[in-house]
Amino acid sequence: MKETLVQLTLRELRRVYSDPLALAVMIGVGAMAGLTGPFGTFALLPLAPRLLYWLLIALGSYGAGLVGAVPAYARLTARHPLALRILILGLGASVPVTLYVIAVSLLFFPDLGQTGIALHELYLYNLAISLGLMTLLEAVVRPRLAAGALPEEPTSPPILDRLPQAVRGRLTHMSMADHYVEVFTERGKALVLMRLADAIAETRGIDGLQIHRSHWVALGAAAGLGRVDGRAVVKLRDGTVLPVSRSHLAAARAAFGSS
16 A cells, blocks of 8 residues: 555654654653753743643644654655754754644643744744754654564464465565465465465554555665665565555655665
8 A cells, every 4th residue: 555645744754653762752852851941931830830831842843743744754764864854854843843732832821922933933943943843853863763673573464364374474575476365474485375465464463565566665674765776675674675666755765764
C-alpha cells in the first residue's frame, strides 16, 4: 500500500512521541521554561499555570512542527548537508508551530497584547524554536531510531502462518516472483502463492512500506535509501538491495530519510 503524507505524518508523530529521549527533552525544556518564565510569563502567570503553559508549548510544538516538516522532508535526501536540512525543515515547521503557540497562548492570555510580543516577533521566536526542534529530530532522534535493532513484534503477522516453521521469524521484505510472493525473514525465505497486495494486507502489526509494484520492506529491516546506477534503491541491513519506483519515491524518502 502506498502511504500518503497524512499516514507518514501520523507514523512520524507516533515514533517520536514514543521515544523516551525525545519526551524527556521536551518535558525538561517545558519544565525549565515554566520555572524561569521567559518572555514575561514569570510576571503574567503564577507557577502552576506557567508550568502548564510551557509544558503544552514544548510538547505540542514538537508535533505541530512535524506536521509542517513532513512534506518538506519528503523532498530532502541524506546527501543534503545537515544544516541545510535543519533550515528547510525549520522553515516548514515554523508556521504551524506559530499557529499552535498562538492557540495555546489565547487560552492563558485572551488579549495577546498582554505579552508585549508582536506577531512578527512571535514568528521569529517560533522559527528559532522550530530550528531547535528539527535539530533534535535530525541530529539526535532519527539517528537513534535508525541505529536501533528491528523491534519485537507483539503479535505474529498472519503472513508468517503461511511459511514453513523453519523460516518463521522477523519479516524483512517481500518480492513478487511470477505468481508467487517470496517472503523473506531473518531465518530464511519461502514462496507463497498469492498477490503482493494480499500479502501486504497480512503484515499488519509491522511498520512497512511498498517501494515498488513488486517489493515491500519492513521499516526496521531497512538501512536507508541509496542509488545504484542512478536509480533509487532501498538498502537492507542484511545487504539486500531493492529498487524504488518513481511513484513510491516520495514516500520512501519520508520513511527512510535519504536517497
